[in-house]
Amino acid sequence: MTSQSGRSQILATWQEAFTRLNANQPGITGLMNFTKAWKFAREYLYPIDINNPSTKVYAAHEVRTAFEVLGKARRLAAIFEAFLEDMRTQQHLITRDVNHHMSLHEETSDPRAVADLVYRLTEWHSAWEPGQEFGHQVLSAFNHTFQTHVFSVLPASFSSGFKSLIDMTLQPYLDKEESRSRGGEYPADLRLWAGFECLGMLERYESLISSVCYEAIEKHVWDKCARSWAEPELVNLREWITDCIVPWMLLPYARGARNSEEAKVMLQGVGARFDFHMCKTLCDLRIGEIFDIIVDYPDSKGALQDLKECLQRVDQRSQLVLALRRANARRLLHPGADTKDILAQYVSIMRCLRFIDPPGVLLHKVADPIRKYLRGRPDTIRCIVANLVGDKESGDSLADVDEPVQPLSQVQLEDYSDPNWEPEPIDAGPDFRKNKPSDTISTLVSIYDSKDLFVKELQVLLAQRLLLVQDGNFDNERRNIEILKVRFGEAQLQVCEVMLKDMTDSKRIDQHIQTQNECVLHSTIISRHFWPPLQGNKLIMPTQFKEVQDQYANGFAEFKPDKKLHWLPQLGTITLEVELQDRTIEAEVTPLEAAVIGLFGEKDRWTTEALTSSVGGTIEESAMTKALNKWVNLGVIKENEGGEFILLEIQEEGGAKPTASRQAVMEEAPSVMTVEQQQAEQMKVYWRFIEGMLTNLGSLPLDRIQTMLRIAPGYDKTVEQLAAFMEAARREGLVTVHGAHWKLNR
């Protein structure tokens, strides 16, 4: 039964198929027609070998009839199946060509070989392609099969070859001058681009094409902008893209655009990508150069302008911070750099980063290590203060001349009732303080937590300068102090005010004394507790000088009966005239030098030791040697073999010629103790306490020492300072440390 029904079913199917193929023709004529049409169509579609092309020409109506027959019999799908099958059998022809051209390319690495391959493949493609009349589906199936095969046989070296080919097409566009001379006309190889498109290479190798473009942009940016900072370059670069890259971009990206409007729309996406890449490249370049850009500021404003714009487009802020911090660490914050230079660079960094990023987040991040480093330098304060008072040598470069003088800005608390309140920038660190863009000096002063240090250093500096004043003209200093008062506040500078008052008073007193009793001596009379400790050892002046001093002191006592003068004989300057038998020498000398020559007036020959004891015995040997050298150099005395110095009443032949060993110039000792020296002095006192403690109690931990020292009058050091001091003592071998316990070393 089943076989019966099966048979009838097969029969029915057979009958149905026959009827369809026979197309209701009598007998099998229909079937014959169909077979003819099938054969014809198969032959017509067959992928030929273009190397020996058949000369056969197919008449259009024949083709149409054949396909109509096939269509009626609903066998079109089958015939295309058969066609694709034929393609597969013929694929080796293409493979052969691909291998041929690629091996040629690999040998010569000439991109033209790749171009030839593309032409050849296009030829294959057009030879095999079924006509447009077969509809979209058939064509895409064909394209798919064709491309699949081509891509599967392309060797790995094709992508690099393709890239160099693209590069070759781009090159003519890059030369701006040339493109101008051509008036925007390019020898575009349209056939090549059409080939790319029909082979589907534009989509497949899109990333390669854009990478070629990226590389061209990078190269251009590097060539044009590296180390040229004066003018903003971004505008020029954008112009370049429009002039040179965009015409080329029309080829791969805006094919098929019918008018410029359409092309514009098609280029928008990819153009934005290229613009971004350009900004990024420029940004990277500038970030790499940032340190030098800052050094060159303000001549590098153009570069900063670029960087600012690029940073808005490309988020490279963290890279900028990182790069600048690294550059600073390598080039600035090392022992070889002058504090002055570090400060100058810091100020430039401030200005530059404020320009790039007005809220100051970048600055805050970059400045931190610099500030930390500066805090560790002993002469930072001095440099800043020297700058505050406009020291001539250090230049007045840190503060802008046109910057208005204003009080040092304090840390401002946020005012939340402010209607214009804005939150902190998004990338601000946790300890970011949104200070108003304050002036340079405030920022520098804020490196340190307290202003006292500055005030102290300022006193020292002021004292040094005032003591050098001889003609009573210190208007400059007064002006500076007035300016600083605005910054630091009146109370902080009270001491400086007293110092200035001493100067005025001295001048008045001196004038009075001079009218009463004229004297060659003019003095600056200072208030002891308001001036920084003055250096120098006690000096006893020879009688001749002492008389002058006494005379002046008497004059003073008459004028101010309740006061007396206490001379600081080691300070000041004296202009002397030394009359010798054959010559007269005038010289401006220090008191010690004057004392020495005064002593030679009493006796002709002296040893260094005798001189030292005659002036009080506390003069250091180096100072004494220096004083003697002065007179040796002036040819007034000379040293004989016995180490004695002899007065030369009559000039010796060549006597005035200083000997080489005598020429060694010693550093001028500043007459005012610097802050560090003062601190060291202070610590000396406390060392006695510590010594006593450790003697009596054996070994002590640091905390104990600190607690006990607090009892000592005037002790204001922190544990850290004490630790540093103890560490210094250990280095000198005075104490040893076991665990956390300190012990005297004996």
Next chain:
Amino acid sequence: MKVKIKAWHAIAQWQWDTGNTDHDEGDGEGDVCGICRVPYEGCCPTCKVPGDDCPLIWGECSHVFHMHCLLKWIGTPASKQQCPMDRRTWGTCSIPKQHILFAKIITVTAERKVPPQGQQGQ
């Protein structure tokens, strides 16, 4: 050889002449005012400028104070017009001549400022 001084610019500190010459010459901290513990050459806590603007006052008892400090002390009822150091009745010394004048001023102000009943508390 003859050495002639043409010009000399010297530096000096002023000191009050407290009649105390056996002290080392300016090396130590110097004497301090017995009331405010600030050196004589400094200034009393209410002053900012030392020297003639904050002078000293010499007592007959040989004690020396900042004038402002002492006047303030004398002005309080607790002082009983006595020197704070030795509790002798304060008298301003006239040795530095110009201070005779101050002595008068002090006596006058002291009398005016201290009413008799103010002394009962002590």
